[in-house]
Amino acid sequence: MNEFKQLSQEMRQAITAEMKAVLNVIEAQPDLFFGMMHYHMGWRDEQLQPANVNAGKQIRPVLCLLACQAAGGSWQQAVPAAAAIELLHNFSLIHDDIEDASPTRRGRKTLWTIWGQEQAINAGDAMFALAHLALHRLVDRGVAAETAVHALRRFDETGVRLTQGQHADMDFETRDNVSVDDYLAMITGKTAVLLSLCAELGALIAGQDAETVQNYAKFGLNLGLAFQVIDDILGIWGDESVIGKSASTDILTKKKTLPVLYGLSQNSNLQQLYQQETTDDAFVQQAIQILNHTGARDDATERATYYSETALGHLEAAQPSGPASIALQQLSAMLLQRNF
Amino acid sequence: MNEFKQLSQEMRQAITAEMKAVLNVIEAQPDLFFGMMHYHMGWRDEQLQPANVNAGKQIRPVLCLLACQAAGGSWQQAVPAAAAIELLHNFSLIHDDIEDASPTRRGRKTLWTIWGQEQAINAGDAMFALAHLALHRLVDRGVAAETAVHALRRFDETGVRLTQGQHADMDFETRDNVSVDDYLAMITGKTAVLLSLCAELGALIAGQDAETVQNYAKFGLNLGLAFQVIDDILGIWGDESVIGKSASTDILTKKKTLPVLYGLSQNSNLQQLYQQETTDDAFVQQAIQILNHTGARDDATERATYYSETALGHLEAAQPSGPASIALQQLSAMLLQRNF
Numbered sequence: 001m002n003e004f005k006q007l008s009q010e011m012r013q014a015i016t017a018e019m020k021a022v023l024n025v026i027e028a029q030p031d032l033f034f035g036m037m038h039y040h041m042g043w044r045d046e047q048l049q050p051a052n053v054n055a056g057k058q059i060r061p062v063l064c065l066l067a068c069q070a071a072g073g074s075w076q077q078a079v080p081a082a083a084a085i086e087l088l089h090n091f092s093l094i095h096d097d098i099e100d101a102s103p104t105r106r107g108r109k110t111l112w113t114i115w116g117q118e119q120a121i122n123a124g125d126a127m128f129a130l131a132h133l134a135l136h137r138l139v140d141r142g143v144a145a146e147t148a149v150h151a152l153r154r155f156d157e158t159g160v161r162l163t164q165g166q167h168a169d170m171d172f173e174t175r176d177n178v179s180v181d182d183y184l185a186m187i188t189g190k191t192a193v194l195l196s197l198c199a200e201l202g203a204l205i206a207g208q209d210a211e212t213v214q215n216y217a218k219f220g221l222n223l224g225l226a227f228q229v230i231d232d233i234l235g236i237w238g239d240e241s242v243i244g245k246s247a248s249t250d251i252l253t254k255k256k257t258l259p260v261l262y263g264l265s266q267n268s269n270l271q272q273l274y275q276q277e278t279t280d281d282a283f284v285q286q287a288i289q290i291l292n293h294t295g296a297r298d299d300a301t302e303r304a305t306y307y308s309e310t311a312l313g314h315l316e317a318a319q320p321s322g323p324a325s326i327a328l329q330q331l332s333a334m335l336l337q338r339n340f
Numbered sequence: 341m342n343e344f345k346q347l348s349q350e351m352r353q354a355i356t357a358e359m360k361a362v363l364n365v366i367e368a369q370p371d372l373f374f375g376m377m378h379y380h381m382g383w384r385d386e387q388l389q390p391a392n393v394n395a396g397k398q399i400r401p402v403l404c405l406l407a408c409q410a411a412g413g414s415w416q417q418a419v420p421a422a423a424a425i426e427l428l429h430n431f432s433l434i435h436d437d438i439e440d441a442s443p444t445r446r447g448r449k450t451l452w453t454i455w456g457q458e459q460a461i462n463a464g465d466a467m468f469a470l471a472h473l474a475l476h477r478l479v480d481r482g483v484a485a486e487t488a489v490h491a492l493r494r495f496d497e498t499g500v501r502l503t504q505g506q507h508a509d510m511d512f513e514t515r516d517n518v519s520v521d522d523y524l525a526m527i528t529g530k531t532a533v534l535l536s537l538c539a540e541l542g543a544l545i546a547g548q549d550a551e552t553v554q555n556y557a558k559f560g561l562n563l564g565l566a567f568q569v570i571d572d573i574l575g576i577w578g579d580e581s582v583i584g585k586s587a588s589t590d591i592l593t594k595k596k597t598l599p600v601l602y603g604l605s606q607n608s609n610l611q612q613l614y615q616q617e618t619t620d621d622a623f624v625q626q627a628i629q630i631l632n633h634t635g636a637r638d639d640a641t642e643r644a645t646y647y648s649e650t651a652l653g654h655l656e657a658a659q660p661s662g663p664a665s666i667a668l669q670q671l672s673a674m675l676l677q678r679n680f
Contacts, residue, residue: 033507095465099458118439121461122506125435128468129499136493145485152492153476159469166462167373 003323004330008062011075011082015061018083022134023127032115036123037130040094040111053108059331061086064198066328067216070320073206080137081151081201087131088155089194092162094124099170128159143205151201158197165189172256183261184225192224199223203318215318219311226307227335232257233300234338236288248284258303259296263287266294308336343663344670348402351415351422355401358423362474363467372455376463377470380434380451393448399671401426404538406668407556410660413546420477421491421541427471428495429534432502434464439510468499483545491541498537505529512596523601524565532564539563543658555658559651566647567675572597573640574678576628588624598643599636600627606634648676 023037024030030038030048038044042053061082068078096102097110098117104110112120135155138148168186172178199220203213235250236259250257254274263270270290276283291297312332320328363377364370370378370388378384382393401422408418436442437450438457444450452460475495478488508526512518539560543553575590576599590597594614603610610630616623631637652672660668 032511033504092465095461099461117457118510119507121435121439122503122510125432125464125468126500126503126507128465129496129503132472132496133493133500136489136496139489145489149476149479149485149488149492152489153473156469156472156476160466160473163462163466163469164373167459167466170458170462171372 002327002330004066004327004334007066007069007075007324007327008057008331011062011065012055012058014076014079015058015065015082015086016055018079018134018137019087022083022087022130022137033123033126036111036115036119037127039114040090040123040127042108046109046114053106056106058086059335060089060194060198063195063220063328063331064202066324066331067199067202067220067320068206069202069324070322070328071203071206071208071212071216071318072321073202073208075202075324077138077141077143078202078205080134080141081205082198083137084131084135084155085194085198085201087127087134088159088162091124091127091131092166094120094127096166098124099166131155138205147204147207151204154197154200154204158193161189161193163189165191165193178256178261180258180261180265183256183258187225187228188221191228192221195224195227196221208318212318215314219314219318222307222311222314223332223335226304226311229258229300229304229307230336230338232259233297233304236260236291237297248281248288251284251287252279254279259291259300260287262299263291263294263296266296270294304336311336342670343667344406344674347406347409347415347664347667348397348671351402351405352395352398354416354419355398355405355422355426356395358419358474358477359427362423362427362470362477373463373466376451376455376459377467379454380430380463380467382448386449386454393446396446398426399675400429400534400538403535403560403668403671404542406664406671407539407542407560407660408546409542409664410662410668411543411546411548411552411556411658412661413542413548415542415664417478417481417483418542418545420474420481421545422538423477424471424475424495425534425538425541427467427474428499428502431464431467431471432506434460434467436506438464439506471495478545487544487547491544494537494540494544498533501529501533503529505531505533518596518601520598520601520605523596523598527565527568528561531568532561535564535567536561548658552658555654559654559658562647562651562654563672563675566644566651569598569640569644569647570676570678572599573637573644576600576631577637588621588628591624591627592619594619599631599640602639603627603631603634603636606636610634644676648672651676 019041020043023034035044035048039046039048042055043051045051064082064085065075065078069075093105094111097105098112098120102110103113111123132152135152138151139145165186165188168182169190172186196217200213200217203216235257264274267290270287273283273287273290315328315332359381360383363374375384375388379386379388382395383391385391404422404425405415405418409415433445434451437445438452438460442450443453451463472492475492478491479485505526505528508522509530512526536557540553540557543556575597604614607630610627613623613627613630655668655672
């Protein structure tokens with residue numbers, strides 16, 4: 001078992017325990033108000049009976065705890081921040097599912113399809129408020145008030161950026177003129193700033209100086225950007241047996257990912273092709289041919305490499321230490337060294 | 341001009357200026373993301389051109405500043421808290437309008453009817469995050485980190501209570517067995533806890549001891565409860581020329597207000613009547629006759645009197661001083677001494 005697997009297993013248990021404590025913080029006997037949130041977290045089923053759905057890798061909160069430990073802190077002290085980040089992420093998923101009209105998430109019905117949009121909007125709001133209360137528990141673990149205020153401020157600045165990213169993502173669906181820069185700003189908000197916050201808060205709680213904290217933040221930011229760009233590449237050129245979905249899905253749905261936006265900005269044939277109402281296999285083949293021709297794959301690969309190297313450069317500059325440092329490198333490799 | 345009018349006029353200007361600063365805190369040049377929020381606040385019209393819609397009395401943030409001043413503080417220092425509370429209130433209005441499918445608010449189209457539910461949900465989320473950033477500005481005004489953390493924690497505990505109140509309010513629409521106690525818990529969450537927070541944070545920022553802060557909190561809580569119960573009474577027995585809407589509206593729409601729930605718990609004739617699908621003038625007359633007969637009006641009046649006296653008792657116990665103290669009493673009188 002490598003360092004990442006070993007540490008993250010222990011950490012995930014602590015994160016889940018902390019989140020469960022927070023989601024009962026107001027009432028001991030959970031009613032439908034808390035029950036809806038418990039369902040979303042996979043702790044209860046549709047009838048609000050106990051359930052135990054796989055919570056996934058919980059990459060974000062684990063990254064926060066690894067950063068804290070690697071920066072010389074004790075990861076246990078950062079558990080409230082990790083729980084807060086995971087709850088923030090889940091609040092955004094509840095609302096995203098309504099906004100995107102998604103009927104299922106990870107094979108389970110989404111909250112709004114069971115209890116209606118109105119209650120689901122409100123449940124998301126409640127989880128957002130509770131995510132803050134999770135972060136307040138830092139004080140209970142001996143973190144100084146100044147540090148807690150700083151963490152809370154960064155938490156909400158990130159919350160604003162998340163909603164800006166989501167705003168842009170929805171806005172793009174109605175626009176024809178989305179540029180590569182628009183796109184990069186959007187994924188910065190939707191994906192990268194949250195990973196950045198994870199690493200930043202870990203280092204902050206460890207008591208690191210401002211420069212080191214910034215190195216952790218930039219490590220997380222670039223890790224997030226690299227991850228998303230690699231995802232975009234795999235969505236077009238990925239090995240279906242590896243990524244688990246048809247590699248042509250992003251083309252068939254005319255999803256505005258980085259390579260497509262790059263291609264559209266360079267090639268009028270692609271612009272014409274994308275004005276077709278329906279798509280089929282011939283459409284996919286033609287689109288990929290043009291993308292290859294315009295160098296869209298090379299452009300995306302160059303960006304992914306740049307973001308990856310920048311991320312790892314900042315991690316090195318932060319001088320992480322101990323087994324958590326090795327685990328951070330293993331986590332980065334997992335996210336970055338997917339075949340593309 | 342009395343103390344309340346004089347002080348509140350000056351305060352409202354400071355509150356609005358603070359909110360405007362916060363809603364541009366991330367970007368100097370507001371785009372649609374901020375534009376939607378500016379529209380909701382009445383600062384821009386549907387085309388995002390500058391507008392100046394009457395912001396109303398802003399009772400909540402003014403209460404916060406008056407409490408701070410009356411508790412021996414400087415109201416200017418509490419302006420970030422007042423702005424945060426008003427933004428919190430407005431975030432909840434944006435989402436309530438979606439949840440209640442309300443097409444208009446104060447004679448203007450609601451956010452979701454112009455820009456769609458998806459973007460409106462997200463705009464509400466953004467305003468919730470920004471409300472927190474408003475509160476963080478306390479630190480910039482010299483408030484100690486410990487006090488700021490305390491204020492932030494109470495802010496989010498109140499946020500959870502608000503969503504619990506909204507959850508209950510929506511839940512009641514689908515239930516036949518709502519008790520008077522259920523109802524009081526619901527209005528505590530939906531109305532009273534926010535007024536309580538206003539007074540509490542004012543006194544907290546003024547540096548008062550825990551007991552005095554609690555007296556302010558209980559003053560606000562009971563003021564909110566009294567206000568809502570009086571509203572319920574006026575919604576059935578009020579003078580139409582005073583309350584500005586037909587006094588029978590609450591009966592015609594079979595709204596589950598306190599007197600109705602009391603009546604339903606006491607009288608099976610009313611239960612039968614309320615099972616009628618349609619309502620008309622005869623329905624209203626019959627319902628009011630039964631309500632009068634069961635003592636529903638007396639019950640509500642007794643409660644309103646109890647909450648009013650409790651509120652004023654806590655205000656007295658808090659020993660407020662100066663013109664702001666007189667203004668607080670004038671504000672209370674405005675809210676409590678409506679003819680019922």
